[in-house]
Amino acid sequence: MNNEKKKAPGASKAFGVLLRFHRERARVSQEALGLKTGYSKSQVAMIERGERRAKGSFVDIADELTGAQGALLAVAEEVTASGIAAWFEDYLWEEARAADIHWYENHLIPGLLQTDDYARAVFNSAVPPLEDEEIEAGVAARIKRQELFFRKPQPLVTFVLEKAALTKPLGGEDILRKNLLHILDMAKLRNVEIQVMPENPRTHAGLSGPFILIETEERRSQLVYVEGQGGRYFLSEQPDVGDVFARYSALRAQAYTPEESVRRIEQAAREL
Numbered sequence: 001m002n003n004e005k006k007k008a009p010g011a012s013k014a015f016g017v018l019l020r021f022h023r024e025r026a027r028v029s030q031e032a033l034g035l036k037t038g039y040s041k042s043q044v045a046m047i048e049r050g051e052r053r054a055k056g057s058f059v060d061i062a063d064e065l066t067g068a069q070g071a072l073l074a075v076a077e078e079v080t081a082s083g084i085a086a087w088f089e090d091y092l093w094e095e096a097r098a099a100d101i102h103w104y105e106n107h108l109i110p111g112l113l114q115t116d117d118y119a120r121a122v123f124n125s126a127v128p129p130l131e132d133e134e135i136e137a138g139v140a141a142r143i144k145r146q147e148l149f150f151r152k153p154q155p156l157v158t159f160v161l162e163k164a165a166l167t168k169p170l171g172g173e174d175i176l177r178k179n180l181l182h183i184l185d186m187a188k189l190r191n192v193e194i195q196v197m198p199e200n201p202r203t204h205a206g207l208s209g210p211f212i213l214i215e216t217e218e219r220r221s222q223l224v225y226v227e228g229q230g231g232r233y234f235l236s237e238q239p240d241v242g243d244v245f246a247r248y249s250a251l252r253a254q255a256y257t258p259e260e261s262v263r264r265i266e267q268a269a270r271e272l
Helices: 011-025 030-037 041-048 058-066 071-082 086-097 116-124 132-150 163-167 173-187 240-254 258-270
Strands: 100-105 156-161 192-196 211-215 222-228 231-235
Touching (some): 011 041, 011 058, 011 071, 030 041, 030 058, 058 071, 086 132, 086 211, 086 222, 086 231, 116 132, 116 173, 156 163, 156 240, 163 173, 163 258, 173 192, 173 258, 192 258, 211 240, 231 240
Parallel strands (some): 100 156, 156 192
Antiparallel strands (some): 100 211, 211 222, 222 231
């Protein structure tokens, strides 16, 4: 697993760097800050590394305790406005510059293919619930990511989707139908291929769960991004990366062709 940090910090990382600067200047330990804010020492460390977003009264207390004079409050507003989860910033840095992206998903329409209404329904389903401003910022950030389809040079973006991801009516059937029509529009792009898995395959290479494969900028290297209940991480070393790329190749062979997949998606939309 590769946890190398890129020199392109997002809002959460910028807040973390600033928090650490003011905390150390004020000679306040992570443990002391945690005791004042109700966080553990490890949680404070995660915030300072940009891996966790500060919530509740943490920012107000930290700003006063460290003598930051409003600096932490100002940057914290940027964290919320960015709409990007702290732990997702490293992935987005790679995604925005990728030469190729290959995505296997089994339970949701991938973020790069979501409409704003569908994305809003996904964020509204979060447990614990998100604040309204977090939801709207998240929707805006998700839709903006989709600009990568049209950048120059164009990346090759492929998807293998389970039928369940295309039939779960998050937000209602009308929202799902409109998103399926949006997927059909995206499938017309020359640099996009979308495949649907049969419902009852005799063999299946994706039983370990969803993942995203990235050919990095100018194809210098390959990465695998995985999310789960217990965390999120990159794989960047062999044989792990090669194993997952082989798994994706098997999934594409097991799925319907792009042409047949379009027909299946059209049928799913008509049935709503």
